Amino acid sequence: MRCLIVSDLHYALPQFDWLLQAAPRYDLVVLAGDALDVGSLVDFRAQTLVVRKYLQRISSLTRLLVCSGNHDLDAQSETGEKIARWIEDVRRLGIACDGDSVLIGDTLFTICPWWDGPKVRDQLLVQLEADSKKRDGKRWVWIHHAPPRGSAISWSGSRTMGDADVDQWIRTYKPDLVFAGHIHQSPFVKDGSWVDRVASTWVFNTGHQFGAPPAHIVMNTKEDEAIWISAMGVQSVKLQQPLERPVQDLHEMPIWFDAPAA
Helix, strand or coil: CEEEEECCCCCCHHHHHHHHHHHHHCCEEEEECCCCCCCCCCCHHHHHHHHHHHHHHHHCCCEEEEECCHHHCCEECCCCCEECCHHHHHHHCCCECCCCEEEECCEEEEECCCCCCHHHHHHHHHHHHHHHHHCCCCEEEEECCCCECCCHHHECCCCECCEHHHHHHHHHHCCCEEEECCCCCHHHCCCCCCEEEECCEEEEECCCCCCCCCCEEEEECCCCEEEEEECCEEEEEECCCCCCCCCCECCCCCHHHHCCCC
């Protein structure tokens, strides 16, 4: 399975246009949070309508998984927690999103909501516990917008800005892979990175850059290889090999990269 992972598009329509054009080349597209932008001059309701249309079109071309991020929170629950209510409209389009668990081949995907308070956090813990019992030899992947604290993928250049709970949950449940985002600069600053290991778990953060294409990761689960493509260049890691620093630049794409989607 060949996967395209993006995050933090922040209502950048040229990046959504690129994603729409790129989607047919992949068996799966993952959007790991922050499709919207609370700082945009565009009305939030208008943003949700436009992004929902993009997601619908992308899902007509390939499989799509979407989690919410902190910029996606557009409403308040009855308990006073901020939530991404518009994500429910995405679910009604048949797109897997917050709170869903999806089995694709031999890989179990857990799609995690952004939590602003104890109720959603507790719901997420119930989901992680339930999915841990479904694992049964399958590869387990989390899509969670916030990266783990203390990791190179949550390094801002001066301090770690990740989520301490996510770090603890990774160490407890030991998923194989975690796709995150949120800390835009991590892959671009000294001592930061787009890839790291937390115990035995591979963790990833695409990072954020302006213009199209967005910084993105392409992963081939059959080849066990992940490639990061950004304005900084191209880097690659093999998931069956130890992570070495610095991550090596990739000067020639592997054969599988340009092959048509299965």
